[in-house]
Amino acid sequence: MNLSSLLKWAGVALLALLASGCATRQPYDYSAFRRAQPKSILVLPPVNKSPDILASNSLLAHMSMPLAEAGYYVFPVALVTRTFKENGLNSPDEMHAVSTAKLREIFGADAALYVEITEYGTSYAVIRSDTVVAAKARLLDLRSGETLWEGSARASSGEGQSNNNGLIGALVKAAIDQIVNTIGEKGHEIAGITSQRLLSPGPSGILVGPRSPEYGKDTGNRP
Numbered sequence: 001m002n003l004s005s006l007l008k009w010a011g012v013a014l015l016a017l018l019a020s021g022c023a024t025r026q027p028y029d030y031s032a033f034r035r036a037q038p039k040s041i042l043v044l045p046p047v048n049k050s051p052d053i054l055a056s057n058s059l060l061a062h063m064s065m066p067l068a069e070a071g072y073y074v075f076p077v078a079l080v081t082r083t084f085k086e087n088g089l090n091s092p093d094e095m096h097a098v099s100t101a102k103l104r105e106i107f108g109a110d111a112a113l114y115v116e117i118t119e120y121g122t123s124y125a126v127i128r129s130d131t132v133v134a135a136k137a138r139l140l141d142l143r144s145g146e147t148l149w150e151g152s153a154r155a156s157s158g159e160g161q162s163n164n165n166g167l168i169g170a171l172v173k174a175a176i177d178q179i180v181n182t183i184g185e186k187g188h189e190i191a192g193i194t195s196q197r198l199l200s201p202g203p204s205g206i207l208v209g210p211r212s213p214e215y216g217k218d219t220g221n222r223p
Helices: 003-023 031-036 055-070 077-086 092-096 100-107 166-183 186-199
Strands: 040-043 111-124 129-141 147-156
Touching: 031 129, 031 147, 040 055, 040 077, 055 077, 055 111, 055 129, 055 186, 077 100, 111 186, 129 186, 147 186
Parallel strands: 040 111
Antiparallel strands: 111 129, 129 147
């Protein structure tokens, strides 16, 4: 294959790659969300896939605020958790296994939010120490069982940081960060950022609810 043919082939391959990349970034389909128009959301305790046993309660403590600010009535998470436990369901996995019809019968909510934590905690990687919290969410209509929305978010204590202190300085900083982040429960702080990114209205985020002044306006991802 001569140079001209090789360059032509590479150009075609690049265009195909770019086209396929663009094809995967389609706007989120809010058709089901707009039809359902939920007014109230039941937040289930997150299922924790990380090794940190504090992760579920930590993220749960942050999740009501962005939803309420978005314009929804959010059932008190402590009351919801206690109701489950009084009925013999003690783990988030068991709670998530309850049928949508049963959740609707017990709580009377329009929709339920199912969250899974995929990363939580501080990790030490030679020259840096980062606290990361990542989660994915799914909003289900409790009246029909239909998925209304899905999304994911991640936040890290290392965002925007740069190292100008050389290798020794980086090693010392990483060791100090590991200690401080662990003692100071940095994960809980980062969980708040992740929760805001995951559950606030925005590009591909949830739609605003009926309590929001933006509700009904035909802008962005509004109903």
